Amino acid sequence: MDIVVENLTKKYGAQRAVDNISFRVKTGEILGFLGPNGAGKTTTMKAITTYLTPNEGNIYVGDYSIYEQPDEIKKNIGYLPENNPLYSDMPVIDYLKFVAELQGIEKSKIKEKILEMINVCGLEGEKHKKIGELSKGYQQRVGLAQTLIHDPDVLILDEPTVGLDPNQIVEIRELIKKIGREKTVLLSSHILAEVEATCDRILIINKGKIVADGTSKDLRKQSEGKEILKIKIEEGDKNDIFKALQEVETVGVVDFVTGEDNSFEIQSKPELSSRKSIFKLCVDKGWYLTEMTPVETKLEDVFRELTMN
Amino acid sequence: MRAIWTISKRELQSFFDSLIAYIMLIAFLGFSGFFTWLFGSDVFFVKQASLQSFFSIAYWTLFFFIPALTMRLFAEENRSGTIELLLTKPVNDWQVVIGKFLSTFILILIALALTLPYYITVANLGPIDHGAVWSGYLGLILISAAYISIGIFTSSISNNQIVSYLLALFIGIFFQIIFSMLSSNFSGFLGEMLSYLSVSTHFDSISRGVIDSKDLIFFLSLIFLGLILTEVNLAKKRL
Incomplete structure (x- = not known):
């Protein structure tokens, strides 16, 4: 499933957080979304997930438009928001079950799916603990597990490695790379090394506008x-x-x-x-x-x- | 339907896990039991086999307890940002609002069901007007639903639980008592209007055993108004 963003504009009051940007993410591509704080990365991502309604422009995920078929988009997207919000009073396994049910996974397959996610994300030892009691790194894994549980075609990850230690960062990167082969991934970060290591293509955004688009090699060359x-x-x-x-x-x-x-x-x-x-x-x-x-x-x-x- | 139930189930689980549910149940049964059986104008003082004293005390305990249950529902999700996760799952705003409403409503139904032994005991003490008891319960259920819906609304506009609790009490107190107090100071249309807006007017008539469509319409519109405003609030966040 491709993500197509067409002339997206989002205003907060008079300020244009995202100003008429267009881009496309192809299936199997990991696109890194770079930009200083407040450049409009998160806003763009929220618009793709249908959480925010744009002022102008349209976004398609596959053939679905955010205006016409938001539910179809939501079913096909795995979204990890900034700061990874989670219900801290829920045990990991209950939380994953909750998400699986919301995603409409068949009852008979839920258990199997949860076990698979626990395996993939390395949560075996923590599955009965409350999310609030887990370390930041494990919480991040729970966040990823809930993103992946319904096997979405599109992944939107907003700063997925914030707050992790270097080992965990490498692990999560590997995981994203592995998953990213068949999926469409949009990943935002302001850690440049991370984007360079993980992404096939980089999009730099500043003050709501795209200022560069290409592979990291291209960008270097382009730098005059x-x-x-x-x-x-x-x-x-x-x-x-x-x-x-x-x-x-x-x-x-x-x-x-x-x-x-x-x-x-x-x-x-x-x-x-x-x-x-x-x-x-x-x-x-x-x-x-x-x-x-x-x-x-x-x-x-x-x-x-x-x-x- | 499944999504609504999933959301309700999670909220109910959370009420019980966090002990809020137990505290609420014990406090509610304790208060209402104390004033029904032991103190003030209790059953033995009135010397009538009637649950009137229970209903009037429940009328006030529910008023204070319900906002304490609802204050968390959206305020906590707004504060921690989980609302964003929830709304980007394949559910719509209405399913979220109704799911959360149902969770609290079910808890209140449990609380009221646990007071049925009062009814059975009183019924054994003397002749009781069964119709009045059941319509009294219906009145309490309707009031609870109305206050839950107000509480959910105030929870959705804040990310601070205390603010949403106080705001719910503030809005609730108008329906609970202020409108009815004011109505006695005004005559004519304004007086009638205020009296119609007062929850106590409708509750009194229902708990006397008279179920009028006027009363039902009042409660249902209050419930829907609260839920609609909550939905509007959720939708507004996306703009």
Whole structure:
């Protein structure tokens, strides 16, 4: 089931939380939804789950529209809201039974389904405890179990790994990846590494608008495609070197690396490489070039660049 | 239907798990029993085989207890955010509202059923007007339903249980006593209007054994008004 968002606009008062965005998530794809706090990620997700009614635009999940067949959409979606709200006074097993019944799973299959979820999510030892007594990580697993219990085609996960320890984060990621092969997954996060590790495609949203869309590789490239080098030249006056570097034709910007003597960060002009010319320069001047490393544009930088202004 | 029952069952379970149900049942039976049998204008004081004293005390105990049961229903879900989970399951707002209404209603029915021994005992003490007793119970059931529906409404507009409890009492007290007090100060249409809005007017006539469609319509409209406003409130959150 594909998710198709068409010209979605959602206003809170005069503020446009989501401003005319359109995108599509294909079956079998894990789409990472990135953006600073308050960018409109959660609002968009809530609109897809039919919890919020948009001001403008339409959303289709499979062939169902949020206006025409909300119940069909709800049946096919597994939704893990932000902060993973749960009934803390209920035992895990009762809670899963409650969710299974609400999802309309046949009575005879409920038990089997619950046991399957307990297995998949590793809740065996905790199944009779009250949800409120569980640690954050186990609560998150209960949240995932209730999301998956009716075997939905579409998963909407709003910050699924918040508050987990690194081991649990890896586990949950693996789980999402495994499940995500046959399903359509929309996952939001502001942890970039997570999105990079889990998602096939990334969508960056800022102030209610989509500012970037593509694989993490695409996004890096898109970040102007400028080559950045870190070089270190021993001996020689750093101001002389600085000047000489600036005069190289292909070099755009030269910066001192703070805290390190005679180290420079060099950004080449778009689409050009200055490695050769820098090497030549050093040879000509008789400087010892002791380091030349390409600096990879981090997704963080892309993210900052796209969302800072 | 299944979804409604699933929701009711969960709420009932939660009433019993959290001991609220037991506390409520014991307090209700204790209060009403105390004033029916032991103190004030009790059965022995009145020297009549009648449950009138029980009905008038239940009239007030239910008024205070019901908001304490309903205050949690939506306020807690609003506070913890579980309302979002619930409403994104394949259920509609009405199923949620009615499910929660039924859970409290069933608990009240249990409480009232547990007072049937009073009826049996009093009936053994002397000749009792059976019709009046049953219509009295019907009156209590209708009042409870009306206050449950008001309580659910006030629970849905807040995420603080205390606020919803107090608000339910505030709204309830008008129907409970203020309208009837005011009605005696006004004559003509306004007086009649206020008297019609007063729960006690209708309860008195029902518990005397007279079941008039006027009274039934009053209670049913109060119940539906509360439930509709709750639904509107849930729907409003999505805008």
